[in-house]
Amino acid sequence: MSPEGTPGPPKLPGTMVYTYLGPEGTFTEAALLQVPGADEAVRIPSTSVTSALEMVRSGHANAAVVPIENSVEGGVSATLDAISIGQPLRILREILVPITFVLAVRPGIELDDVRRVSTHSHAWAQCRNWAEMNIPKAEYLPASSTAAAAVGLQDDSSGFDAAICSPLVASRLGLNVVARDIGDVSDAVTRFILISLPGLLPEPTGADKTTVVIPLPEDRPGALMEILDQFSTRGVNLSRIESRPTGAFLGDYFFSIDVDGHIFDARVADALKGLHRVSPELRFLGSYPRADHRRAHVLPHTSDPAFEAADQWLESLING
Numbered sequence: 187m188s189p190e191g192t193p194g195p196p197k198l199p200g201t202m203v204y205t206y207l208g209p210e211g212t213f214t215e216a217a218l219l220q221v222p223g224a225d226e227a228v229r230i231p232s233t234s235v236t237s238a239l240e241m242v243r244s245g246h247a248n249a250a251v252v253p254i255e256n257s258v259e260g261g262v263s264a265t266l267d268a269i270s271i272g273q274p275l276r277i278l279r280e281i282l283v284p285i286t287f288v289l290a291v292r293p294g295i296e297l298d299d300v301r302r303v304s305t306h307s308h309a310w311a312q313c314r315n316w317a318e319m320n321i322p323k324a325e326y327l328p329a330s331s332t333a334a335a336a337v338g339l340q341d342d343s344s345g346f347d348a349a350i351c352s353p354l355v356a357s358r359l360g361l362n363v364v365a366r367d368i369g370d371v372s373d374a375v376t377r378f379i380l381i382s383l384p385g386l387l388p389e390p391t392g393a394d395k396t397t398v399v400i401p402l403p404e405d406r407p408g409a410l411m412e413i414l415d416q417f418s419t420r421g422v423n424l425s426r427i428e429s430r431p432t433g434a435f436l437g438d439y440f441f442s443i444d445v446d447g448h449i450f451d452a453r454v455a456d457a458l459k460g461l462h463r464v465s466p467e468l469r470f471l472g473s474y475p476r477a478d479h480r481r482a483h484v485l486p487h488t489s490d491p492a493f494e495a496a497d498q499w500l501e502s503l504i505n506g
């Protein structure tokens with residue numbers, strides 16, 4: 187049985203089974219549909235990020251697509267936390283989706299009548315200023331996704347009269363849209379990851395990203411500096427760094443970090459070895475191609491040949 191209590195999907199030989207933060211019509215589904223072959227694969231919506239990852243961990247899905255970062259609101263805590271603990275997982279690729287929101291309402295409701303509006307917390311954070319200006323009397327009700335809020339609008343007992351969702355799901359459900367492009371930042375983008383159980387690493391492309399989770403060593407002055415030093419001395423550029431509480435006790439944090447480069451790049455591998463000495467419990471979450479194809483800027487003294495030359499030099503000293 188799947189975590190939702192429904193029978194697990196049939197594992198047809200050769201058929202990929204994907205799960206994603208559902209229901210149908212979420213931005214996460216749009217991200218999954220960018221994965222080559224996903225349109226012909228089995229696609230199972232999950233009700234939360236945690237249950238999507240559980241489908242993968244329990245073998246009911248080959249891989250999951252979940253949101254990880256938004257250009258306006260930052261990291262998606264539910265995902266950052268869920269991939270940092272429990273059975274290890276590996277990110278296989280990242281997917282970018284431009285985000286635009288609409289306000290859909292129940293039949294007969296006008297913009298001025300809206301008193302209760304529902305959507306995903308990340309979507310609400312991206313439309314908050316618009317909402318304050320245009321529906322100031324509306325109370326916010328959190329939903330598990332933008333599409334779940336849109337579906338709820340068709341249910342008399344859901345208790346809200348408006349939903350913030352994608353234009354696509356509003357038109358699929360035939361909802362009444364009273365305002366378009368309501369995001370506070372018009373060119374917002376959300377980054378999603380395709381994540382699976384550990385296996386073969388994606389090949390390096392020259393434009394790659396590596397994600398790690400590093401627990402901050404306890405009671406060690408300068409521990410964060412030591413961690414950052416491992417990257418800076420090897421010329422490894424950080425593209426995201428976030429601290430999250432471990433939940434164990436107050437003040438106990440881990441860092442979730444993305445860096446430019448692949449574990450097969452000598453400078454990244456060397457930095458990971460250094461990190462392992464500083465924080466042995468670090469978790470490698472994968473090396474995968476960047477969605478924007480932006481190549482890493484590698485300084486000559488941190489290139490693969492420079493590392494190779496240093497190894498050979500040391501060997502020559504040892505061997506005489």
Ligand SMILES: O=C(O)C(=O)C[C@]1(C(=O)O)C=C[C@@H](O)C=C1
Nearest residue numbers: 212213214253306308331332376
């Ligand atoms: O609710 C959805 O449609 C989602 O796919 C989730 C999600 C998120 O978690 O950030 C994805 C993109 C938008 O930024 C808002 C919500």
